[in-house]
Amino acid sequence: MKIAIVCYPTFGGSGVVATELGLELARRGHEIHFITYSQPVRLALLNPNVYYHEVNVPEYPLFHFQPYELALSSKLVDMVKLYKIELLHVHYAIPHAYAGYMAKQMLKDEGINLPMVTTLHGTDITLVGNHPFYKTAVTFSINKSDFVTSVSQSLKEDTLKLFNIKNDIQVIPNFIELDKNTIDPSISCRRSVMANENERIITHISNFRKVKRIPDIIKIFYKIQQQIPAKLMMVGDGPEKEKAEFLCHELGIQDKVIFFGNSNEIDKILSYTDLFLLPSETESFGLAALEAMAWSVPVISTNSGGLPEVNFDGISGYLSDIGNTDEMAENALKILNDTTTLNKFKKNALSVAKQFDIEKILPLYEELYHKAINKF
Numbered sequence: 001m002k003i004a005i006v007c008y009p010t011f012g013g014s015g016v017v018a019t020e021l022g023l024e025l026a027r028r029g030h031e032i033h034f035i036t037y038s039q040p041v042r043l044a045l046l047n048p049n050v051y052y053h054e055v056n057v058p059e060y061p062l063f064h065f066q067p068y069e070l071a072l073s074s075k076l077v078d079m080v081k082l083y084k085i086e087l088l089h090v091h092y093a094i095p096h097a098y099a100g101y102m103a104k105q106m107l108k109d110e111g112i113n114l115p116m117v118t119t120l121h122g123t124d125i126t127l128v129g130n131h132p133f134y135k136t137a138v139t140f141s142i143n144k145s146d147f148v149t150s151v152s153q154s155l156k157e158d159t160l161k162l163f164n165i166k167n168d169i170q171v172i173p174n175f176i177e178l179d180k181n182t183i184d185p186s187i188s189c190r191r192s193v194m195a196n197e198n199e200r201i202i203t204h205i206s207n208f209r210k211v212k213r214i215p216d217i218i219k220i221f222y223k224i225q226q227q228i229p230a231k232l233m234m235v236g237d238g239p240e241k242e243k244a245e246f247l248c249h250e251l252g253i254q255d256k257v258i259f260f261g262n263s264n265e266i267d268k269i270l271s272y273t274d275l276f277l278l279p280s281e282t283e284s285f286g287l288a289a290l291e292a293m294a295w296s297v298p299v300i301s302t303n304s305g306g307l308p309e310v311n312f313d314g315i316s317g318y319l320s321d322i323g324n325t326d327e328m329a330e331n332a333l334k335i336l337n338d339t340t341t342l343n344k345f346k347k348n349a350l351s352v353a354k355q356f357d358i359e360k361i362l363p364l365y366e367e368l369y370h371k372a373i374n375k376f
């Protein structure tokens with residue numbers, strides 16, 4: 001199949017899912033066209049089936065806001081015609097489903113039917129899309145998609161609760177490529193850069209937005225390091241990062257916390273990690289938790305949104321109510337205190353992650369694409 005994928009090309013989960021999906025589809029022989037404003041961070045172009053088409057938005061001083069949707073829908077129409085693309089898969093409803101619908105309409109005018117699959121990822125529904133200024137357009141674009149998927153049952157329920165949706169929503173969870181999880185043995189071991197032999201390594205990875213409750217991570221770690229030798233790896237960047245750095249200084253734990261910023265060494269960091277913290281206000285799924293589990297890392301998370309669908313309480317880690325940092329620290333210590341328990345949780349985390357192996361999830365998308373193409 002010839003498929004166009006529209007996504008945010010950033011470090012965020014929706015962009016990662018879209019890119020990994022496209023790359024795996026390309027490996028399976030499909031022709032994949034990424035159409036977005038810059039090259040997706042995880043996109044390696046050394047694949048004969050992968051194309052990247054940049055959407056350029058010229059700066060014009062008259063405009064207070066540059067019209068990205070307009071440029072995107074034009075680019076979609078041009079690329080669909082040029083490469084005879086058969087299907088459009090947009091990730092994140094805002095504004096991609098909206099621009100996709102416009103492209104569909106323009107193509108229809110020329111006698112071309114382009115089926116559109118929209119995948120809802122979370123904040124496009126729970127935080128941003130639900131805003132009264134966007135809601136009408138978001139509802140419209142979801143209803144005008146030929147097929148809609150959501151990354152968890154919880155997100156599906158939220159979407160149906162918050163919007164007047166007439167379409168069926170199919171749940172296709174986030175996935176992980178387990179085969180990838182081997183560290184090149186020629187790379188010298190750098191665990192020593194992060195921690196001493198006797199210290200447990202605890203990690204958080206995100207875009208440091210408010211929804212991630214970054215101060216809770218510091219509070220949980222503060223309690224852990226009072227009981228056992230430990231270091232905290234903070235990976236990623238975003239608006240809450242500086243506040244977290246100050247908090248570490250206030251608590252006097254700055255020497256035990258490393259702020260990496262956006263890192264391309266996530267796999268290596270996770271391979272040395274003993275515990276992952278994700279105390280988010282909400283997560284439609286929690287791809288970061290799954291990525292950690294795929295490296296046999298147990299997870300301490302909240303029980304909000306789709307997190308209970310990926311982190312199983314008492315098995316791959318523990319779940320607590322939002323903001324209950326005392327309980328999260330206690331649970332973390334239960335896992336970290338002795339090596340036998342830690343190893344049991346590590347083993348369980350990996351076996352839960354295996355349920356989300358790309359080999360199991362990707363055929364669900366392929367099946368949906370066939371259905372969408374055959375619809376016209």
Ligand code: GMT
Pocket residue numbers: 012013014015017092121122123124151174206207211282283284285286287288
């Ligand atoms: O929250 C993020 O880190 C980014 C965000 C995004 O839109 O890219 O992630 C959302 O999509 C991911 C992939 O489907 C999910 O795993 C995340 O849980 C979801 N984030 C939220 O719901 C807050």
